[in-house]
Amino acid sequence: MVSIDVWNASVDFPIFDAKSRSLKKLALGKVGGKIGSEGRVPIIEALHDISLSLKDGARVGLVGHNGAGKSTLLRLLAGIYEPTRGQSRIVGKVAPVFDLGVGMDPEISGYENIMIRGLFLGMSRKQMEKRVDDISEFTELGDYLQMPLRTYSTGMRVRLALGVVTSIDPEILLLDEGIGAVDAAFMAKARDRLKDLVKRSGLLVFANHSDETLLDFCDTAIWMDEGRVKMHGGLREVLTEYKGFDPFDRMSTEQLERLGYSSSTVLSGNGGE
Ligand SMILES: Nc1ncnc2c1ncn2[C@@H]1O[C@H](COP(=O)(O)OP(=O)(O)OP(=O)(O)O)[C@@H](O)[C@H]1O
Numbered sequence: 001m002v003s004i005d006v007w008n009a010s011v012d013f014p015i016f017d018a019k020s021r022s023l024k025k026l027a028l029g030k031v032g033g034k035i036g037s038e039g040r041v042p043i044i045e046a047l048h049d050i051s052l053s054l055k056d057g058a059r060v061g062l063v064g065h066n067g068a069g070k071s072t073l074l075r076l077l078a079g080i081y082e083p084t085r086g087q088s089r090i091v092g093k094v095a096p097v098f099d100l101g102v103g104m105d106p107e108i109s110g111y112e113n114i115m116i117r118g119l120f121l122g123m124s125r126k127q128m129e130k131r132v133d134d135i136s137e138f139t140e141l142g143d144y145l146q147m148p149l150r151t152y153s154t155g156m157r158v159r160l161a162l163g164v165v166t167s168i169d170p171e172i173l174l175l176d177e178g179i180g181a182v183d184a185a186f187m188a189k190a191r192d193r194l195k196d197l198v199k200r201s202g203l204l205v206f207a208n209h210s211d212e213t214l215l216d217f218c219d220t221a222i223w224m225d226e227g228r229v230k231m232h233g234g235l236r237e238v239l240t241e242y243k244g245f246d247p248f249d250r251m252s253t254e255q256l257e258r259l260g261y262s263s264s265t266v267l268s269g270n271g272g273e
Pocket residue numbers: 013031032033034044045046064065066067068069070071072073
């Protein structure tokens with residue numbers, strides 16, 4: 001059974017090359033973690049006293065303003081960052097999908113990149129060999145798959161990366177933003193694969209700024225604010241508090257239908273549950 005537990009965890013970044021004269025200005029800003037400057041080296045407190053317990057089956061959306069700590073929290077949950085204070089325990093194999101381009105080599109072909117990226121995400125060579133045809137078909141890149149990646153447009157790279165990411169079998173799937181540089185028709189196709197991927201994964205944490213995407217993939221949410229968990233609960237409730245309005249109120253009938261809700265369930269307050 002997969003799980004992630006975090007007890008009173010904080011993550012600090014000491015900044016050795018900060019310009020102290022501009023620090024006051026930064027401290028007054030609205031976004032970002034707290035900047036402490038008691039010592040000689042300024043420290044950004046990106047996460048402060050986080051306690052969380054996520055179990056198998058959790059589908060958690062991560063929301064919060066720029067610099068609130070979402071990416072840092074994902075890296076803590078992935079085991080990439082150790083807590084500066086406090087503790088964390090991750091049970092299960094993590095597939096961190098933070099930047100679709102990571103693990104891609106511009107000098108090798110699309111095919112070779114599919115294999116390498118798959119290995120990077122925890123798959124075996126044999127598993128990837130079985131999936132490569134399916135991934136190629138999904139990307140619609142045809143003969144381009146034999147060309148070096150540097151010859152691809154941004155959208156073509158995203159197609160390739162999404163093809164690989166959605167082919168894996170993750171125990172713990174951590175998704176940061178970054179999906180979006182593809183045309184609408186392709187995104188609709190990718191969405192179905194992403195849904196299957198989420199179904200296959202034991203535990204999902206997904207940082208995203210789009211209500212519709214969050215409602216599509218998650219059922220609970222964590223609201224990060226200045227490096228702290230401000231709220232952790234049902235997705236609709238958290239979004240309502242975070243945004244100041246019920247997300248369903250501003251959705252078109254088409255959006256609601258796409259999410260599988262009828263207006264009546266939404267109005268009676270059962271949507272998102
Ligand atoms: N490697 C780093 N070195 C120093 N400070 C960092 C580093 N990574 C993040 N921070 C700081 O930690 C805080 C949280 O950043 P983080 O990237 O986690 O926010 P976020 O919620 O993901 O923001 P966004 O929505 O803009 O991507 C910010 O104040 C940021 O400046």
